[in-house]
Amino acid sequence: MRLTNVSFRYGRRAPWVLRDVHLELPDGTVAEVAGRNGAGKSTLLRLLAGVTRPARGSVTGRPAVVGYAPEIFPTAQPFTVSAYLAHMAAVRGLPASAADPWVERLGMTSLLDTPLPDLSKGSAQKVGLAQALLASPGLLILDEPFAGLDRQSHAELPLAVEEVRAAGGIVVVSDHQNGLADLPRTLHVAVENHTAELRATRDAAPREASAVIEVRVSQADTEVVLRKLRAEGYQADLREDPS
Numbered sequence: 001m002r003l004t005n006v007s008f009r010y011g012r013r014a015p016w017v018l019r020d021v022h023l024e025l026p027d028g029t030v031a032e033v034a035g036r037n038g039a040g041k042s043t044l045l046r047l048l049a050g051v052t053r054p055a056r057g058s059v060t061g062r063p064a065v066v067g068y069a070p071e072i073f074p075t076a077q078p079f080t081v082s083a084y085l086a087h088m089a090a091v092r093g094l095p096a097s098a099a100d101p102w103v104e105r106l107g108m109t110s111l112l113d114t115p116l117p118d119l120s121k122g123s124a125q126k127v128g129l130a131q132a133l134l135a136s137p138g139l140l141i142l143d144e145p146f147a148g149l150d151r152q153s154h155a156e157l158p159l160a161v162e163e164v165r166a167a168g169g170i171v172v173v174s175d176h177q178n179g180l181a182d183l184p185r186t187l188h189v190a191v192e193n194h195t196a197e198l199r200a201t202r203d204a205a206p207r208e209a210s211a212v213i214e215v216r217v218s219q220a221d222t223e224v225v226l227r228k229l230r231a232e233g234y235q236a237d238l239r240e241d242p243s
């Protein structure tokens, strides 16, 4: 996906927020967007997501399915959580059950009958994440996704990000909370002086000397065990049973 000469301002006489941005994001990458407050991170994320169109320049190669979770989820909508997620699935031509795995992984089952305006900030954040993830996006844009999240969803989100990346997708995240610090192969995008630039790749912090432990589990438990280990920050891989 590529931004070519992209410029944007909020109104014809407003100052430019971004000018002549050139940015290339290869498939299968996670890009972390950083910059001071007001630098234009959220604006860049909206341009990438296609929610906002550039005043000048072009965005090409955007994957067909885009999931976008804004910094603040708009709760002033006349839906319960389940009705909202079913609606968002239907908009994407999917059955309501498409949201089920995310309802479970983000620990939202008890919220399903809650009207959106009654949600706490953290719960609203989860609904925003679930609607962004439910269609298996090829481009996932997350604006400060860790703010206000509880422990379960805080642990689950890096796994979700890694799944999108591993499937060849692009993930772009602004993340003051550093919730993705352990993910390898993260690109770093600096937003400053009205532009956005790729900086050196930040690899995950080098690990201390490591060891491999073999754990045998029943076929049915593999997904659960892998997820738990990864949530704890371990590198866990599935190996065919040679016996």
Ligand SMILES: Nc1ncnc2c1ncn2[C@@H]1O[C@H](COP(=O)(O)OP(=O)(O)OP(=O)(O)O)[C@@H](O)[C@H]1O
Pocket (backbone or CB within 6 Å): 010, 017, 035, 036, 037, 038, 039, 040, 041, 042, 043, 044
């Ligand atoms: N809807 C809007 N109308 C007018 N100006 C806006 C609008 N949204 C953002 N801006 C302005 O554009 C600039 C960039 O804002 P943006 O929200 O993209 O920055 P940010 O880096 O995400 O900031 P923060 O870290 O505080 O979230 C700021 O000067 C902001 O005031």
